[in-house]
Amino acid sequence: MRSLHSHRFRNPLYIQKVFFALLLLATSITVQAQPAVEMADQFRADGKIRVVVGVIVIIFAGLLVYMIRLDRKVKKLEEDQNPS
Amino acid sequence: MNISWWKLGTAVLIIYTLVAGLMGTVPRLVVLNETIRNLYYHVGMWFSMLALWTGSLVFSIKYLSKPDLISDLKAHKAASIGFYMGILGLLTGMLWAQFTWGRFWTNDPKLNGTAISLLAYLAYFVLRGSMEDPMTRARISAVYNIFAFVLMIVFIQVLPRLTDSLHPGNGGNPAFGEYDLDRQMRLVFYPAMIAWIGMGYWIWDIRCRIEKLKISTSS
Structure with a gap:
């Protein structure tokens, strides 16, 4: 549980970074998924x-x-x- | 044209179903690929079967409330054409299953339920064939028909929803939810269902009229 309370998760900039990384990943998956079928x-x-x-x-x-x-x-x- | 509007409408909708069903855009789905278009044709057979069996039920109830051999005739013909549509649905489903689920017959509750329902209606025809007296035959088969209909609804519409099924709309989900059918497909799917129901009713109409002609020429 310690890791959840570590400073990284409190940092809004870090959360923003992770959020955008996930968003980028999600869009790249959906874009790739189209011609794959x-x-x-x-x-x-x-x-x-x-x-x-x-x-x-x-x-x-x-x-x-x-x-x-x-x-x-x-x-x-x-x-x-x-x-x- | 010397023909009912709904028959012409059915003809137009059938052609629309074939053209739009093959040329319209469909979602790109894994495994299913282009076979998702079967939804317009395979499911149509079930809608047609259900509509005909519902018609059969109505005429059976009508016979029981007011005995008339024409009602019995209509109930019988609707049951037999519905059965025919059910066989077509089963065959198309088996072909589709082979290429998506890997086997012609899976132990899917919907498949087994359908097989039981078709057998229940087969028993209806056997029951009819076993009786000579038309009035007795009509009364007993009308009562049996109500039983067969209820059994069919339970086996096709209720039980598969309670357990897991490979069919969409089962395992607790409502049928044709937004994930099963997108907006583009709905534009073809609903007219297609009306078209196949209309086709079933058209054949039923002609069959009943021929049988009535037979009765009036023999008497």
Whole structure:
């Protein structure tokens, strides 16, 4: 416990120094942490992601159009059964 | 267009989910990397399943308060499409787990709870298949459905929160807190959940209408 009461911790200048050192360390960690996580950055930069999105959208749009057509076919059957 | 507004809305939201889900910015997270985008699709299956099973519960209660075989039909179809969505959720989850947790199946309480819930609903279909009389079948399966729903909520929504889980939002934390989902992701996540719920309801709607047509042509 002696060390806690030593003169260094009472000195505001020392505390300030430690504080800034920690702040610097924290910012350097966060700055470094960003590129450390591998993401598909190059793939996106090349614009190839658009090709993938394009293919998926065409397929899903096709499936959704089919859903709409299916829905209307059922509706037609319903109307044939219950002409109102 | 001769089609309901909510179905068109669902179609638009599905396309939005796919485009924004793949092209939007996501936080750079270790281990997960780009797979965090699975949140828009994998979790969507669970939302869809929950919404359908809730619909199933509503029609089961409706049947018990006022016996009508159409309510029974709706409850049955919602349960079966919800089950289908649950299987898709399980399969997508297993694939995702293999590449983030290292195994297709971990002993995560959420996974085991989901397996139990799916089995509970499987029992609902077996129960239905075991009865010939439509009225008896409807009444007994409606009562069972309430039980299955409560069991599912306990096993998927309550128990995993009480123990440690690999899933976010479990182990005492609220789901989708600020650390799990950032602002950018919310803009895609919420519309995505509405889109998948809408998709489930759309399929349910068509299934019920076809079954009703079958009934009216046979009688």
